[in-house]
Amino acid sequence: MPSDAAPRDWRAEPDGTSHDHTRFAAWQSAAAEVQGWFSDMSAAIWDGFLGQQAAWHMAGDMLEIGCAYGRAAMMLGLHARLGETLRLIDYQPHHIRDAPARIRPHSQGSITAIQTYSERLDLGQLPMRGTRFMHIDGDHGRWGLHNDMILADHALAADGLLVLDDFLAPQFMGVTLGAIEWMAQHPQSFEFVMVGFNKAYLARPRFAGDYLHFIRDALPAHLHALGHHDFSLWLTDERRACSCFGITQRQYERDFITREFAMGKPDKRPDGKPEL
Numbered sequence: 561m562p563s564d565a566a567p568r569d570w571r572a573e574p575d576g577t578s579h580d581h582t583r584f585a586a587w588q589s590a591a592a593e594v595q596g597w598f599s600d601m602s603a604a605i606w607d608g609f610l611g612q613q614a615a616w617h618m619a620g621d622m623l624e625i626g627c628a629y630g631r632a633a634m635m636l637g638l639h640a641r642l643g644e645t646l647r648l649i650d651y652q653p654h655h656i657r658d659a660p661a662r663i664r665p666h667s668q669g670s671i672t673a674i675q676t677y678s679e680r681l682d683l684g685q686l687p688m689r690g691t692r693f694m695h696i697d698g699d700h701g702r703w704g705l706h707n708d709m710i711l712a713d714h715a716l717a718a719d720g721l722l723v724l725d726d727f728l729a730p731q732f733m734g735v736t737l738g739a740i741e742w743m744a745q746h747p748q749s750f751e752f753v754m755v756g757f758n759k760a761y762l763a764r765p766r767f768a769g770d771y772l773h774f775i776r777d778a779l780p781a782h783l784h785a786l787g788h789h790d791f792s793l794w795l796t797d798e799r800r801a802c803s804c805f806g807i808t809q810r811q812y813e814r815d816f817i818t819r820e821f822a823m824g825k826p827d828k829r830p831d832g833k834p835e836l
């Protein structure tokens with residue numbers, strides 16, 4: 561859990577190149593034959609966020625709603641440490657039987673599998689504010705999202721990260737509608753910090769700034785170090801209006817596209833990064 565008494569010092573943070581990159585290679589090998597809908601780019605991004613949580617000395621559980629074959633959960637398992645629990649939820653019995661068995665040999669954490677529809681989950685089955693990383697990848701509908709956001713609000717730690725699959729995907733408009741609707745009704749709960757490559761990344765408002773700094777100051781170096789160069793990070797609104805990064809395939813040969821660059825004006829910072 562974060563300590564109020566000790567705010568994070570960004571000057572002392574790793575810059576992304578210094579993160580441990582071995583888990584990404586381990587994921588590529590362990591997940592090579594695992595079916596699923598989790599891309600290499602998302603795996604590289606998750607590896608960055610999870611590595612940063614370790615650099616912040618965060619401890620906590622992990623949770624995925626909709627684990628299917630365990631392709632994304634494999635990355636969580638690789639980052640789970642002794643004493644931490646990875647909870648996997650899926651209504652399909654074969655996924656709940658097979659996915660944990662695939663992940664256990666690669667994880668130091670303990671894996672708990674719960675076969676249920678997330679709508680039937682009792683809040684008491686998830687430790688309150690004990691989860692540092694959560695992925696919602698189950699129902700994919702508007703009302704399902706409302707339900708799963710309630711679970712996330714109960715389970716996510718104060719400084720945890722919540723990921724929504726298929727956010728902004730035209731195939732599953734209910735995900736986008738359901739998430740934005742729920743967030744408008746609960747503005748104190750979560751803020752978007754990054755959207756792209758089929759996922760949205762959300763943090764509690766109080767810790768969103770930490771994740772935004774990580775995205776700006778360390779994520780690009782991390783992705784390049786893993787051999788993922790095909791990205792640009794966009795921050796093109798007034799920062800008090802919307803400070804969420806977008807991440808897309810590379811454009812203009814730039815890691816960052818700022819509001820100033822998009823409007824044909826000089827960047828405010830000499831390094832071409834957006835102001836936060």
Ligand SMILES: C[S@@+](CC[C@H](N)C(=O)[O-])C[C@H]1O[C@@H](n2cnc3c(N)ncnc32)[C@H](O)[C@@H]1O
Nearest residue numbers: 596597626627628631632650651677678698699
């Ligand atoms: C798109 S797949 C998940 C992909 C997976 N996360 C991966 O890494 O490839 C969706 C999964 O969610 C499960 N599912 C759908 N609706 C659900 C619900 N309401 N509660 C729990 N699981 C659900 C399905 O059985 C399916 O396995």
